Each structure stands twice: as structure tokens, then as C-alpha cells.
Amino acid sequence: MGLLEAIILSVIAASTPLLLAAAGELVVERSGVLNLGVEGMMIMGAACGFAGAYLTGSTFLGALCGIAAGAALSCIFAFLTLGMAVNQVAAGLALTILGVGLSGLIGAGFVGEKIVPAPALYIPGLTAIPIVGRILFGQDGFVYFSVALVAGIWWFLYRTRAGLILRAVGDSHTSAHALGYPVLKIRMLAVLFGGACAGLGGAFLPLAYTPFFIPGMTAGRGWIALALVVFSSWRPGRLVAGAYLFGAVTILQLHAQALGLPIPSQLMTSLPYLATVIVLGLISRARGTAGSAAPASLGMVFVPDR
């Protein structure tokens, strides 16, 4: 296996959790809700995903546990922000604090245990093709699913009536309500979907990326996923590009460390975080007065009058 192939493979692996979580959050934000609790839902997905896989011995069931954990946590968020009209920023922070604590509690018993990582696809003949074989035909199920998920979201948003309604709710909840659309219910479903995706993205880490669980193993990936949604201008296509770009930054620093360059490892480790700050600055500036592509009612509380 050549170095290039190894790098590309590891970039894909590093990008997949970001892509999964960001794809879910994109749908949430398109409906007009800002859920900052992605980090908390991801780490819960990681803890519950690992616990599920360890106890059942099945990666698939583990992934389902991760999905369920993320969705369950997002339920609390939905109740607070949609049912109780709580400030979405504050509720998202609370979700992260709770998720980090709960995952530590749940994962404590599993630290140090190992599982069999998710199996990679193997198609005789195709997978063996040099360079592209492993990349296209030798990934695990998470990777294929993440790409299909984004494609599905694109199709849903731009090609279905339900997607049109979702975009409309994010553009103006007052108008949507006046036309009789159940704004809060639609947002509730979007938040649950986002939670499920974040849970799956988190579960990817112990199930496929590293075959063990450590507390805090998401290491800010949830926040980077949130930044990716901004980076993508709320468009699924650009989300894929952004996720792979960030995956590449993560991987390049690993390889640079492996090459023994005389750079402090801490500086290399901080690259993804610094990159996020810089990219957010550049993107926001580039948009400038041309207008943000953000859904018009993003983050605003909606209480229908009756």
C-alpha cells in the first residue's frame, strides 16, 4: 500500500464522523434550529455505541445504540427549545455538558476494553485495484452510508415537497405557521434526525476509527462539525468538500508527526482547531455584505399564538 493511498484512506476515515454529524446538523439548521449540542450527542453516541457493540458483539447493533443515544439526547433539546421556548444557544451548551458527563458515566465501565472494528468491504477483483480499489471498494459501512446520507439529504431538500416545507419553515416560521404548517413538529423531527446523525458520527469513532472507548474521545469534533455547516453555506455538496478538507488537516498533522519534523506535537495537534478559527473568519468575511446564506429564522424562538 503506497503512502498516498494510506493518506487518502486515513483522510476518509477522519472525515466520516465529521460528515455524519454535520449532515444531521445541516438539516436541523435548515429547519431554523441551532443545536450547539452536537459534541454532547456525539460523545454519547460514542459511549453508547461502544457499550452496545461490546455487549452484543455486533457493530451494527452498536451503531444503532449510538443513533438512539444521540436522538434521545436531542429529544431533551427539542423539548426545551421548541416546547419551552428556551434560548437555543444556552440549551445546546447544556446538552454538551450533560452529554460529556453522561458518556463518562456510561463509558466508565468500558474503558480499556476492545472490540472488533467494523469490517471493510471486500469485492474480489475490484478492491485489489491499485490505489483506487481500497478507496472506492474497501471502506466500512459507515463511509458508504455517510456519502449516501448527504446525497439523500440533497435529494430531500431540493427534490421533495417535504424538503421544500422544511426549507420554508427555516426561512420564515411565521409565514409557515400562517399557511398552517406545524412548525414545531417539523422542527422536532429535524432535531431528532440531527441527533441521530450526531450519535452515529460519534459511534463511528469507537466502532471503526479506533476499536476502543476513551472518555472525551470526540475531542471537539462536534464543534468542528458545527463550523462545517457554516463553511458549507448550508449546502450539502459543499459540506462533503469541507468535511474532507478538515479530515485532511487532521491527517496531515499526524503524518507530519510521524515523519519526525522538528515541530512541537502540540502545535500539530492544534491545527484542526486553528484551521476552524481561520476558516470561519475567512468564510464569514468573504460573504461580507453579499449576505449570509443562513436560514433566515435560524436560532429564533417561535411561539405560535392561538
Added chain:
Amino acid sequence: MQLVLEKRAERSTFIAVASPLIAIAFTLITMAVLFAILGKNPIAALNVYFVEPLTDSYSLMEIAVKATPLVMIAIGLSLCYLANVWNIGAEGQFIMGAVCGSWLAVVTNGTGAGHWVLPAMLVMGALGGALWALIPAICKVRFGANEILTSLMLVYVADLIMDYLVRGPWRDPKGLNFPTTAAFDPVATVPTLLDGSRLHAGSVAALIVVMLATVMLGRTIKGFESRVVGAAPRAARFGGFNSKQLVIFTFMVSGALAGLAGIIEVAGPVGVLQPGISPGYGFTAIIVAFLGRLNPVGILIAGLFLALTFIGGEGAQISMKIPLDLTKVFQGILLFYVLACDSLILYRIRLIFPLKKAAQGNVHGTA
């Protein structure tokens, strides 16, 4: 059945005062259930968590020690949140304050420098925190970058900077390869208030900060500006208040307070710069700020309460083998209840029972 919110004509002053108490009550009930799930006696566990620390003077002083950074950081954060500026990177500003102040302690270590060292360290710490907070502020004002994400990303970076320093250039050569600086000289240490206790002068500083914040928010035009920019940005601009300057101002003040808390923590109870100087003070302070309803005196009380949970959590771990992570769960749940109860200040809840047949379309009756 359906839960419906109705806007109140005016905010309810009663709920504004009662909401933190209601939230705490709900949290305690939830915690009791959690303890039971973990197989512990809920009454005994709550007792260890919330009552025992209040019964001996050592624990009481430890509560004050832990509350000091929480209150100082939360006061700064409350200023930000009132102005609708979302600084959530106080943890990073805390660390950078500790790092910048420690620099002086490290370079003067063993040189016999005079009593100017500690005051200079405090200034450096506040400055370090303020400048670290300036980065997201400038990114927001100049480029429109979301301050939530940038301020949070910088927490990881600050953590790594400190890690690099204590493992590299600042490592104590006699420290058996542990990642830590040499112990600070007495002139670089915050004095204790009582001999033999860990209670230090920083707690007094926190009380002064609370008083200054009370005056500033309640009585000055700057405090009014912060509140009005947060409550109604367009009206604030019409009033002649510059929200961009306010972003810079609130970020720098909160960064300075977090940085000051950081250097006081390092130069006080800890005594060296080393990883893990903060058990998440910067994040817990967010909860403190909300539980205190963004009011300085409320924050003082809330800071003491959350410090109690840290101490109680440690006690519960030792005596009942309750995992330390439960404290974080507790804090998360508390914040949820606080936010939910706060919503009752502006809205009242009604339960609606839909018509017997809430089918789609219309119900035909007899004309």
C-alpha cells in the same frame, strides 16, 4: 394533551426569583432517581453531596476556594450573555491567564525578586486572558465569524500551549520528568487568609468583583448599554450604542476576569503550573452565570452552590464510590432545569386537551 406557552404581558418578578430554587428542587429529585438507578441510597447520597460538606470548616473553606474562580469567571460571562455575546471559551482564557502570569513566576524563580512579582503576575494573567478573548471578539467584529465556535476552538489551543510549555521549556528540571513547573516562590504566591488553610486572598478579590459588577450593571450607562444591546440590538443602535465596541469590551472584560481567576488559582491553591489546573471551571461558570440569573449577587450564591457540588462529588466518590462524572451530569441537568424555569418568567404554561376528535379536516355536525 398538549403543552402550550402563552406570553405574559409583563415578566413575572416572582418567578424570576423563584426559578433557580425550583430548578434546584427538580435537579435534586432527578439526582435522587439517578442515585437509585446506580444502586445507591438516594437519601444518603444527597446527604453526602449537599449536606456533609457544610458541616466541617475544612470543607466550607474548600467550597470558598472552589467558588472563587467560578464566581470571577461567571461575572465576566454574565456581562457577555447579557449583551448577547456568546463567549464560551472562558476555560481557554482561564488557562492563558494562568500561563501568562506563570511566565513571570518561572523566570523570576529563585532569583530573589521582590514583592512586585505577584501584582505583576496578576496583571499579566488578566492581560493574557483578555488578549486571548480578543481573538474571537475581533473575528466576530471584523469578519462576522461566529464567536461561539471560535472561542471554543481556542480552548483546545490554549490547553495545548500550556501542555507544550510545561512539558518543554518550563518543565521543572528537578521534577522527575513530571509535566510541571517548579513550585512558585513565596513572592509569586497568593497569600492565604488563615494560617494552615487553603483559603486565600483571591476569595476577597472575587467579592470585590461581585460588588463592582453590581454597581456597573445596575447604576452605570455602560451597564445599561450591555443590557439593551442584548435585549434589543436594533433599539440599542438607535439609542446610539455601538454593538461592535461592546463585543470587544465584554469579551475583554470576561477574558480578563477569567485570566485573573486562572493566575490566582495557579499562584494560590495549586502553586505550580501543570495540566489539569482546572476541573472545567470555565464551563461550569456558564452554569453558574445562568443559575445566578446573570445577576452578580445571584452568581455569588450560585458559585458557592456549584462549588458545593464539586466538594460533595469528591466526598461521594470517596465514601460511596459514586463516579465523579456524576457531578458533570448533575451540572448539565441543573442547567436544563434552570433554562426551562427561566422561560416561565416570560411565558405561562397551559395544558390543552384537544377536542374529542382532532381528526384532519373538519367535523361535520348538524346544522
Added chain:
Amino acid sequence: MLNPVPAQGPPAAAPLLQAIGMTKLYGTFAANDSIDIDLYAGEIHALLGENGAGKSTLVKVMYGLIQPTAGEMRWMGEKVVLVGPSAARAQGVGMVFQHFSLFENLTVAENVALGLDGKESFADMSARLAKVSNDYGLPLDPKREVWRLSVGERQRIEIVRALMQNPKLLILDEPTAVLTPQEADQLFIVLERLRSEGRALLYISHKLEEVKRLCDTATILRGGKKVATCNPHQETAASLARMMVGADIGIVKAGAARATTVPRLVIKDLSLEPDDPHGTYLKSISLEVKGGEILGIAGVAGNGQDEFFAALSGERLSGAEGNIVIDGEAAGLMSVTERRRLGAAFVPEERLGHGTAPRMKLSENALLTGHAASHMVNHGFIDKPATLETVDKTTKTFDVRKAKRDPEAASLSGGNLQKFIVGREILREPGVLVVSQPTWGVDAGAAAVIRQALLDLSGRGTAVLVISQDLDELAEISDRIAVMFHGHLSEPIPAASANREKLGLLMGGSPAGESTGQKEAVHAVGA
């Protein structure tokens, strides 16, 4: 396909929609108090009333948007419960909202699709959209995003969307408030055609001349109760107004001889690009307002008035010092606060969230604009008694009604809050006052107080600039009127010689004076 309902001549015996004892309570407040109303096919029924009389609540109930507390609705004789707008649409009720229910970032076609039940394909829907908009002379480009469209075009979307449901009853909430007189005339042609197709129309307005001209029946609401149902042709505008208000409206009058003095507000070649992508460019605006004069700026909403106000107040800086001169001082680069210190005062259009912080007390809202040029602040510290004193003084001088001494701004009614905001500025005796939509959404009593206060202020030598969409209001108080269109400002013309048609043409973008006068009687505005 649009199938016209069979035409009916005189109103049939059975009403299409019958509302009996409609009541809607919010807490103890009755927004609607047992209102009865009958709507007939082939009839335009006017719903009249002041702001807060309960018109919007009643039509929202008819559209299923809110559920009544008591009362029943009968549709073609049968009792119905409308659980939501889609249920209402299924019955054949269409609605054109006052504040349009549109989605700015979606296209016209997508907006229309969202108002339909989605049973047909997008392509079929688009074809039908083209046909309906063509049939009724309401042209629309289905692929354009809504934010690119003018207010009039946006209303067309709303109307076409409602027509595509082939409604038996069409409700229109103040449709002409945002139109030029000429656009309104075109709308009336459409409405008359819909009536001739046998549809029922419920038409909300407070423009009484319009109602007299167009409507067959009128129901008048006041304070949530029905006052009368009458034939508007047999009433005068004055008698209708009396029923709406419940008393004779005081007539505002200018002081004896108002002498204009030197220019106190001078605007020279002011150009400004919008700060939000959906805004309007201001193009080289020049204007002089003299002391003792009220100058009115007419124009359809969204033609640059908001940007103009922001440039005058200093909320946005135009980039050149000499653009704006206040009492001889070049103020173009000054902040809001500095302009206030020069003696300028401003009243924005939005009461809640712009003119006041809604959830803050009146005393704090007095401080909001008063901190600049008054004794409310000493060395950075707030003088609380002084702020309360301003509240008391404003309350007394302008008859602001409120439940307690210092309530939150949001708890006041629209009229009382507007009196507070205008009063807060007038009490400072400004040299220049810029006020946008001074009586928008305000009851007639408060409107009269405010207009009189503006006249009195100009009588004391202040230069007053009034930006308003209400031509009647401008005719009533202004000395000269200029028209804003697409960010351009026309030459001001003396109010005495400004008639509705001339202003209407300017508001629609035609150069003045090119009209050939083929329209009916050219009457002076407001006469």
C-alpha cells in the same frame, strides 16, 4: 383549471359563511366578543374597525389559524370546525395576509406550491400558475426569488396563490395599505371581477372612501364587539368613521400663521448602499427642511425609506461629512448620539424593538434616547429619578394610558406606546425631528394627538420631516410633499397642489406631470 363559481346576481338568501357569537378570549381580554357576521356569494363585504378592534382575530378564526373560545361557524348552512388553515382551504376559504405569508429566499413558484395542498406535480402547478396569473392580469415570474420583488408584486403572489385554490370566499387583510393609488385601482378591477364570478370577498380596510366605492356591505367592529352592519353606499365617510371610533374625531389644526425660517435640516447629494442584501440603494438625495415646516415623504414601502431614516438618524453613516447638515453643522459622519446633541430627534417606524426595547421599562426606554443630551446621566452613572420624571412628564403631556407608573414598553397598546415615543422626543424640544410612519397601526384618537403634536412642534420653529405611506396623513399635516421611489427622491411639491393621482404616479415611478388626466375626477388628497 380554475372553474368560476356560477355567477349569482343579488345575494342569495342563504349566506355562504355564517359566524354566530364568535368569541376569542386571551386571558380575560376579549379580542372578539360574540360577533355575528354573514357573508354572501357575489358580494364584497367590508370589515371595518380601528386597530385593536378585533378584525385580524376574526379573520384568523375564519381561516382556521386560531381557535375561537366560543361561537360557531356555518359554511353553506352546515356547522364546521376549522382545525387549521388547510381545513379552511379545503372548504374554499382563501386568505391574503396583510403581512404577507411569503418566504423571501424561495422562488415565486415554490411560494405558491407551499400554499397549495401538493396533490399536483410541481410542473402542473407551474403551468396552472402561469394560466391563472395571465387570466387575471397579475403577471409573475415563477423563477424569481421573493426578496427581489416589490411590495406590489409580492401581494400579487399572495392573491394568485389564493386564487389557485379556486376559493368561494377570499379574505383580504388591508390589501391597499401598501399600494400606490394606481395599483389599488388595478386591484379593484380584479376584485370586482372575482365578485362577478360569484365569489364572496371579505375586505378589511380602514380607508373609508375605498370601502364606499367598492363594497356592498360593511360590518363595523369596535373594542372586539360588532357595532353595526350597514350599506356603505348609504353612509358617509364621516358616519362610518364615527361608528368605528365611537365618537367624533377631533380635527387637527395648524397654528395660525406658521412662518418658515431658515433651513435647519439640509441633505445634499446623499447616496448610500444598503447594508442588507435585500435593501435599496439611496441615489443622490438632496432636500432642505426649514424651521417651522413639515415636509412629507410619500412612497410605497421598501423604496428606500428605511435606509433614508437610518442615514438621517446616524444609525448608518453615509461616508461624507457634508451629506447631512443639522442646524448648520455638517453631521454626515456623526453618530446618533452626536446628532441628538445637535438638537435632532428621531422616531422610527417600528415601535417595539427599534423605537423601544420591548422588555425594558419605560424609564429605561426614556434613557435609551435621553442619555445623549439630557441630565439623565452624571459621569457615567444613571440618574434614576430623572428618567422616571421624563416618563411622568410624557405621560401627562401626551395622555399615555398605562397600568402602572413604570411598566414594560411591550405592555402598552400601540397607540399609547407611540404617544410615549413621540412624546419622549418632543419633550426635548428638538430643532429637527425626523419621524417615520408616525401613526402606523395607531387608533384614531392617538393619531390625532400625535399629528397635532407634530403641527404644534413645527409651529414652535422645528423642522419636521415625516416619512409616511399614508397620503391622507401627509395631506393633513405637511406643507410640502416629496415622493421616494427606488431610492430616488422627487422634487418636493407644495401640499396644496399635490393631488392623489400626481403623487400616485410619482410613487409608481412615472415622472410627474405626464399624466393625461383621463382618470376620473382629480380631487385633492384628503378632501
